[in-house]
Amino acid sequence: MTPRDPTPPTGTDAVTDAPVGTSAEVPQAGQDSPAPVTPEHDALYTAQLERYAAEFGTLYLKYRQQTAELETATRAVVHAFVVALGAHDPYTRRHTQRVQASALTLAHTLGWDSTKLEDVRLGALLHDIGKTSVSDTILRKPGRLTDAEFQSITQHPVIGAHMIAGFPALTIARPFVLHHHERWDGRGYPDRLAGTDIPVQGRLLAVVDAVDAMLTDRPYRQALSVNQVTQELLRGRDHQFDPDMIEAFLDSGALDLYRPDTTDGSSHD
Ligand SMILES: [Fe+2]
Numbered sequence: 001m002t003p004r005d006p007t008p009p010t011g012t013d014a015v016t017d018a019p020v021g022t023s024a025e026v027p028q029a030g031q032d033s034p035a036p037v038t039p040e041h042d043a044l045y046t047a048q049l050e051r052y053a054a055e056f057g058t059l060y061l062k063y064r065q066q067t068a069e070l071e072t073a074t075r076a077v078v079h080a081f082v083v084a085l086g087a088h089d090p091y092t093r094r095h096t097q098r099v100q101a102s103a104l105t106l107a108h109t110l111g112w113d114s115t116k117l118e119d120v121r122l123g124a125l126l127h128d129i130g131k132t133s134v135s136d137t138i139l140r141k142p143g144r145l146t147d148a149e150f151q152s153i154t155q156h157p158v159i160g161a162h163m164i165a166g167f168p169a170l171t172i173a174r175p176f177v178l179h180h181h182e183r184w185d186g187r188g189y190p191d192r193l194a195g196t197d198i199p200v201q202g203r204l205l206a207v208v209d210a211v212d213a214m215l216t217d218r219p220y221r222q223a224l225s226v227n228q229v230t231q232e233l234l235r236g237r238d239h240q241f242d243p244d245m246i247e248a249f250l251d252s253g254a255l256d257l258y259r260p261d262t263t264d265g266s267s268h269d
Pocket residue numbers: 127128156180181269
């Protein structure tokens with residue numbers, strides 16, 4: 001143990017080590033009452049409080065500044081991710097915009113509060129970010145994918161989750177990114193979760209993501225009509241999708257967001 005510095009403490013140390021109540025006014029053995037507080041002690045006490053206040057104010061301002069800088073840096077990272085994804089696959093950029101709008105409509109119908117809606121906004125924006133790791137040749141391949149190509153695509157939720165893992169402010173997006181391809185019956189990917197074991201964020205996004213895919217011309221088929229999509233959702237209820245999500249989605253009016261000129265297709269999901 002390091003010997004204690006015999007030098008009397010100053011500044012903050014003085015406040016910590018020798019607060020008001022030094023031996024001068026601590027009752028001693030046999031003493032009936034503490035010594036009265038002298039004007040000198042009162043002045044010392046006031047000076048200490050003022051120093052505490054000044055130090056706290058400085059720390060608070062520093063905290064506020066660092067928080068603002070962190071928020072700015074996080075926004076820049078999200079922007080960079082989204083720009084990179086759009087440059088890699090323009091279809092996915094437009095798909096992401098539609099999925100975000102549709103997901104917010106569904107979340108609003110479900111009664112999610114404003115904080116959760118902000119989570120949806122970010123989660124939907126980043127949900128396919130892992131596709132930057134998938135070859136654009138595969139993403140835009142006309143015709144059916146080989147098993148190996150499909151396996152490559154199924155990695156995008158895991159890779160996306162890894163991409164955002166180093167940013168604490170993006171943690172809220174993780175369940176959207178990682179679990180939007182899970183299925184209610186447990187036959188989805190990457191973790192083959194089933195039912196309510198799938199985070200609710202993933203169950204929500206699975207519906208709007210699939211709807212956008214069905215309503216879009218794809219390399220291997222033409223877009224379905226809104227009526228056909230509605231039938232597909234009803235067929236997929238209890239198998240592919242959370243039945244409560246399907247009910248809320250059909251009630252939400254999210255299908256009205258789709259117009260003939262709002263969809264296009266050029267790549268695989
Ligand atoms: Fe995806």
